[in-house]
Amino acid sequence: GAGVSQTPSNKVTEKGKYVELRCDPISGHTALYWYRQSLGQGPEFLIYFQGTGAADDSGLPNDRFFAVRPEGSVSTLKIQRTERGDSAVYLCASSLTGHVNTEAFFGQGTRLTVV
Amino acid sequence: AQSVSQHNHHVILSEAASLELGCNYSYGGTVNLFWYVQYPGQHLQLLLKYFSGDPLVKGIKGFEAEFIKSKFSFNLRKPSVQWSDTAEYFCAVNGEGTYKYIFGTGTRLKVLA
Numbered sequence: 001g002a003g004v005s006q007t008p009s010n011k012v013t014e015k016g017k018y019v020e021l022r023c024d025p026i027s028g029h030t031a032l033y034w035y036r037q038s039l040g041q042g043p044e045f046l047i048y049f050q051g052t053g054a055a056d057d058s059g060l061p062n063d064r065f066f067a068v069r070p071e072g073s074v075s076t077l078k079i080q081r082t083e084r085g086d087s088a089v090y091l092c093a094s095s096l097t098g099h100v101n102t103e104a105f106f107g108q109g110t111r112l113t114v115v
Numbered sequence: 116a117q118s119v120s121q122h123n124h125h126v127i128l129s130e131a132a133s134l135e136l137g138c139n140y141s142y143g144g145t146v147n148l149f150w151y152v153q154y155p156g157q158h159l160q161l162l163l164k165y166f167s168g169d170p171l172v173k174g175i176k177g178f179e180a181e182f183i184k185s186k187f188s189f190n191l192r193k194p195s196v197q198w199s200d201t202a203e204y205f206c207a208v209n210g211e212g213t214y215k216y217i218f219g220t221g222t223r224l225k226v227l228a
Contacts, residue, residue, distance in 0.1 A: 003158070031191070031214070042119070042205050042218030043159075091159070104216070106151075106159040 002026075003009045004107035006092050012113045013082055021077040025094030032075050033104060034067055035091040043091050049075060082114045117142045119206050119224065121219035127194050129227050136191040136222050138180075138206030145211035148189040150180055151218075154202045162204070176200070198228045 005024040013019050025032050030051055035043035044060040052072045060066070064082075069075040079086055089111050093104040122137045140146065150162040163174025170182040180191045189206060206219040 012150070033214075035218075037214075040129055042207070042220050043216070044218070045215040091157065093159075099214075103161050103164070108158040 003079050004092055004105055006090075006107040006110050008110060009108065010111045012115060015082060015084060015114055017082055018063070019079050019082055019112065021079075021090050021112070022076045023077070023092030023094075025073065025092070026105055027073075029094035029096055029105075030072070031095045031097055031102075031104075032069060033093040033095075034075070034077050035093065037089045037091055037109070038087075045075060046077070046090075058065075079112075084114045085105075087112055087114045116207075117210075117217050119208055119217050119219035121204075121206055121222050123222045124220065125223045125225075127225045127227065131195050132226075134191070134193040134196045134200070136204055136206075136224070138189045138191065138219060139171055139187050140189065140206075140208045140217075141187065142208055142210055142217070146208050148176070148180070148182060149207040149209075149212070149216070150174065150178070150191050151191075151205045151207060152202045153205070153221075159205065162191070196224075196226050198226050200224060201226045 007022045016053040032049040037043045047067050049069045064080045067077045070111045089109040091109045093106045095102045095104045118141045120139045148165040151159045152162045153159050163172050165172045165182045173179045177194050182189050203221045203223050205221045207216040
């Protein structure tokens with residue numbers, strides 16, 4: 001596709017449930033990032049993939065959060081035992097390489113609401 | 116600690132007014148600086164970026180920003196805003212050799228027609 005695609009665009013789930021958020025990056029982009037944007041805040045880094053491997057997952061808040069990118073393209077962010085504090089917009093971005101001088105392109109995000 | 120501060124959380128201007136949005140950062144070492152814009156209902160888009168060289172950077176849609184190293188600032192400017200500039204603006208930084216963006220909290224700009 002022309003841009004980074006994230007599905008679903010909105011997700012409402014009950015506290016304690018498991019959710020999966022999907023990111024389809026721009027074709028050919030090897031680097032993929034997940035960010036989380038809480039209300040009134042800027043995006044905060046969660047995890048970075050270079051190809052299939054998670055090169056840096058230091059931003060994941062705890063072990064309830066996990067992300068995969070098994071074939072180096074689509075990525076899934078998985079959240080177990082969701083809590084109300086997980087409510088946020090989850091943004092995915094991709095770039096041609098992981099080099100800092102390459103532009104990151106963002107998707108529209110998935111708005112997660114935990115009730 | 117690494118951080119980015121955007122001092123203006125909400126700005127309201129009339130069309131044709133001049134715009135300056137403040138951005139200050141705290142980061143040890145060489146930095147790359149960015150301004151992203153998010154129009155209502157749309158995704159974050161890159162407005163402009165600074166890596167090195169001329170500290171006055173020109174971006175899309177008539178925006179520019181000036182990197183002042185001594186002030187740790189990267190303020191965004193536009194001489195004459197339009198109604199279509201209504202959006203949220205984010206300043207971001209990453210360090211040389213890293214790929215994580217650190218974002219500010221954003222500034223919501225509303226331009227009155």
